[in-house]
Amino acid sequence: MDMFSFTEIVLGIMVLVYIVSKVFRVSTELSMFFSAVAGSLAGGFGLQPRYFAEGAITYLDINLIFITATFFMNILKESGGVAFAVREILSRFHNHRILILVLMTIILLVPGALTGAGSVTVLIAGGMVSVVLNHMGITKLKTAAIIFIVAGLSAAAPPVSLWAMMTAAGVNMPYIGFFLPLLIPCVLGALITMFLLGWKGEKSNIEEAFEELPIPPERMSWILIALPFLVFFGLIAMGRFLPYSSPIVGLPLMFLIAGATSYFVSPTKIKILQVSRDTIKQLLPLIGTLTAVGILVEIMTLTGVRGLLAVTTVTLPVSVVFGILFFVLPLSEAVLMWGAAPVIGVPLVLLFNTIGLNPIIALAGMSMIWPLGDALPPTALIGRLTVDVVGVDESYSAFLRTCILPSIIIMVMGTLMVIFSSQLDFLTAF
Template sequence: MFLHAGIILIIIAVTFAIGNYFKLGTELAMLLSALAAAIYHTGGLPVRHLVEGAFTYYDVSLIFITATLFINLVKESGGIVFMVRKIIIRFHEHRYLTLLFLTFILMIPGALTGAGAATVLTVGTLVGTVLVYMGISETKTAAIIFVCASMSAAAPPINLWAMMAAAGANMPYVGFMQPLFIITSIGALFTMFFLGSKGENPELEKILAELPEPPAEMNWFRVGTPFLILIILIVAGRLFPFKMPILGLPLMFLIAASVMFILSPKKLNILNIAGKTIRSLIPLVGIMIVVGILIQIMALSGARGLISLAIVTLPVWFLFASLFLILPVSEGLLQYAVAPLIGVPLIFLFNMKGFNPVITLSAMAVMWPLGDILPPTAVVGRATVIELNYQGRYYKDFLKTCLIPMGFILALCTVFLVFSNQLSFLVGG
């Protein structure tokens, strides 16, 4: 049994490496790995398991599709540009307040979509332009955008790593709001002020000349009402669980998107925006599908159980001393697949050892997205340098500048892991 499962793991690793060598992309390489393992284990294609695995994260995919549609409607209506310009106009003479509110702007897209790339693509260029005019170097600006994008992806209400790991462990995605908010907020603010505190107050006219103009009719009521309705719908379900009907996050985002569509000061081509949203999310949806297939085949063949057994037999002190390296590196290799693959047995282990599972998973779910700067995938890192047209060296300049903020965040997450029971008061309903 152990030999068979070990051979399956070798087949998966070798096939994945071959796929990456021929530059097939993470999604296709992972799918080929799953197919090769399935053929070896069953002697054919287990269609039922392939289909079942493909729909494992169907609900999660619906969430970030509808959330991204909402964010794109806000962007196309001029809402994001409006918020950035208003912040600069109001606080350009107060550097720290400007940095504080820019951090808040950077956190919104990823928090609502679960994808750091959404932050980079929607507000990265706008905020990056402002930071450069505030006297922050190109390298530090790129580092700020990446780390804050990673923290936004890990921020509540949608953390895909926590959702996928919790789903694999039959654990409700409840109680994560406060620990995730605290860790990601501290991490993003530290990054922004550590890298961006030195510089000059921005020259208002130069910045405004560089930023696009929002529609003249755009105001705080138009841009704020959809967010307010979304917050009310989310909070109402928690405050009145027996009176509020269960809408689900996808429907909540669609309601907020509908309100944004109605209140937009300019006419929006909803079909065109929806089409662009789906096309931009094809890689992310694709990897969610193949991750589900791969996990299903690994469970079928016993390979997943072998990995789980190897993890749960590790001493806790070793995990505390190494997870800050293991989790980001594994994310760079496999992206979201690491959450159910490594996260589920870690949840079981920490729970068995008496640690709070919600706090420990929250800490791990913040460590993972930091690995999106590492090869071979480096999805968010490469999106950052491309979107900002960064001209520096990727590893010697960009990655090196990110190391101190990333190290601080990883250390903070390790503290949450070690003292999860003492921090259990952060777990809410």
């Protein structure tokens, strides 16, 4: 049997086991794990623990960034910093709808951009922003759609964009030059979504909103909120401007130090052990996903399935690839979550690089589209989380329908970035 037929059979068995697992309501993480086990057996490699362990720790560094960044954000939330910021914005600008919409967009973008996880945005800021938006006359359906899409874009935004980082690592490409290519379209897409869905509404009812929002401690101030961020960016600056005379800190420790700063300047006493336990509980599904994805990718590489997908993709006509990007990317995200990046993203970037497109811009464009799949079954992890946090009464399909228009705009933006990536390469300067 030739290599193509054999690997296609292995791929078929892996897909079948995944589908059967999902039919039996097994979690996505375990379904991916079972699929990897089946692939290893079908490929004739038996069950070699080395490959499963190596796959499981592939994204250890990313997991650490994830955990420590979310820990920092949770401390900030517990200290009353987020509630203070939301209340301050509301009280100062409640008569300026445009300004409030812009500031709420920024509040939604920050947690995900720093942590790389849309779910962190939903959990940290989603609840409070939804209170504000609801009292601006925006329906819960539209509020949920806004929070979901902006949360997704926040995850794709720099400095931490897991899709871009994982794909770049898969093609030995430095995660450098992504800042503006990710920042500009993500901010633009977030603002378009916010104004598209949130422009129409009644005048904000500030009193009712204040009643629902948590009350921050009296001594909370903008300085206390800014301090941990200053420490974080100070550490980044130290590494960049004094690289040969300062110790290598690493992003996880930077986030921990920022979290510690937030803890020490907090006007209220924070139960640090409780926050750390909650952080891990909150992130366990995502850590599980990254671990399972690592194992799946390792076994796909071992058996040649990754190579099969790669060679099939890079030999497709480019026009076909451009034409199917907008639904292949969200679909792959819905099935594999972040696994979509190394499995689908890597061969696509190889193809774009080979045909002379700018791989950084193209990958940034793809990174915008991927998070849209987080609302789609079978996983729908972040979509369902958002609906719960906002308290949407209507059906899940009604929520999906509300997301359609901004999603189309984002898909078009992302696809155009891929097609015109060479013309946009000036964005990679920073």
